[in-house]
Amino acid sequence: MxxxxxxxxxxxxxxxxxxxxxxxxxxxxxxxxxxxxxxxxxxxxxxxxxxxxxxxxxxxxxxxxxxxxxxxxxxxxxxxxxxxxxxxxxxxxxxxxxxxxxxxxxxxxxxxxxxxxxxxxxxxxxxxxxxxxxxxxxxxxxxxxxxxxxxxxxxxxxxxxxxLRRTTDPYAALRDAEPPALGRADWGRVVPGTLAAADGGTHAAAWLAVPADIAGVAGRQDEADAAADVLRGRVRTAMTALIEGGRVLVACRRIDAGTAAYLAVPRRATMPPREGVKAS
Structure with missing residues (x-):
C-alpha cells in the first residue's frame, strides 16, 4: 500500500x-x-x-x-x-x-x-x-x-x-557561471578571469577558492584550528581587496567535494557602493 x-x-x-x-x-x-x-x-x-x-x-x-x-x-x-x-x-x-x-x-x-x-x-x-x-x-x-x-x-x-522588489537581476546571467579548476592549494587565493557576455563581449571576473566544507580543514583539533585561522586571514585579505576594488559577490559554486569558489564581479551601476557598512 x-x-x-x-x-x-x-x-x-x-x-x-x-x-x-x-x-x-x-x-x-x-x-x-x-x-x-x-x-x-x-x-x-x-x-x-x-x-x-x-x-x-x-x-x-x-x-x-x-x-x-x-x-x-x-x-x-x-x-x-x-x-x-x-x-x-x-x-x-x-x-x-x-x-x-x-x-x-x-x-x-x-x-x-x-x-x-x-x-x-x-x-x-x-x-x-x-x-x-x-x-x-x-x-x-x-x-x-x-x-x-x-x-x-x-x-x-x-x-x-x-x-526585495527587484524584478530584473543585473547579475542573473553570471550566477551560474562555472568556476575554474581550483583545489585545496588555491584556498584563500584570488584567480582573475573573464566570463562571456550575452552581447559577445566579456565580463571581468575574479574567483576566490574556499573549502566546500570547513570540516575539510582536517587534522588534530589544534592543527585544524591553526589551519582555519591562517585560512581566515587569507580570505580576509582577499575579500577586502575584492570589495574595496569595486566588486560584489554574486555566486558561490562548488567545484568538487573539497573546494568551492566565490565569484566577484564589478559592481553594476544599479548597485550603489556601501561605504556606510561600518567595520569594527
Missing amino acids: PSAPSLPLRAECLGDASAYREAAALYARVFGYADPDFSLNPNLLSALARNGGSAVGVFTPDDELVGFAYGFAGRDADGCEFHYSQAAVVDPHHQGRGVGRLLKECQRRVALEWGHETMRWTFDALLSRNAHFNFSVLGAEGVAYVPDYYDRPGTDRIVVDWP
Whole structure:
C-alpha cells in the first residue's frame, strides 16, 4: 500500500509567548549555545515583531517548529534603511527541505509590510553552502566584508544585501557561471578571469577558492584550528581587496567535494557602493 503524501511545511509569523520561547530554544539548540550570554530573550522577539522587526517560523503539519528567523529595522551610516535579518536557524533533521527559503520569503513579506525595500544580513565566508543559498538561490549580493563583526576574533562576516522588489537581476546571467579548476592549494587565493557576455563581449571576473566544507580543514583539533585561522586571514585579505576594488559577490559554486569558489564581479551601476557598512 503506498504511503500517504507528506503535507507541506508552512511559514508564518510567530505570535504568542509559547512560540517565542520555542524559537529561542531552537536557536540555542541549533547553534549549540550553552552560555547564557548568547541566549535569545522571548520578550525581545515579541517587541521586535511589534516595532518594525520580524520573528517568523516554519512549522510541520504537526505544529513542530523546525525553522526560525528574526530581524529588525536597520539604518547604516549613509542613511540607507533596510530590514536587518540577525539570524535564521533550521533544525538539522529538516535541512535540505527548503526551510531556509520559506523563512526568507516569509521574512521578506514582513519587511515589505514595514516598508523596507532591502534586507541585509551577514554570514561567515567559510560557510560556502550558506553563500550558495544567499547568492545563487535568493539572488542577493555580497556588498561588504567586515573583520571581527561581533568585536571578537573569528567573527569576520560578509555583508549581504537582498533587494526585495527587484524584478530584473543585473547579475542573473553570471550566477551560474562555472568556476575554474581550483583545489585545496588555491584556498584563500584570488584567480582573475573573464566570463562571456550575452552581447559577445566579456565580463571581468575574479574567483576566490574556499573549502566546500570547513570540516575539510582536517587534522588534530589544534592543527585544524591553526589551519582555519591562517585560512581566515587569507580570505580576509582577499575579500577586502575584492570589495574595496569595486566588486560584489554574486555566486558561490562548488567545484568538487573539497573546494568551492566565490565569484566577484564589478559592481553594476544599479548597485550603489556601501561605504556606510561600518567595520569594527
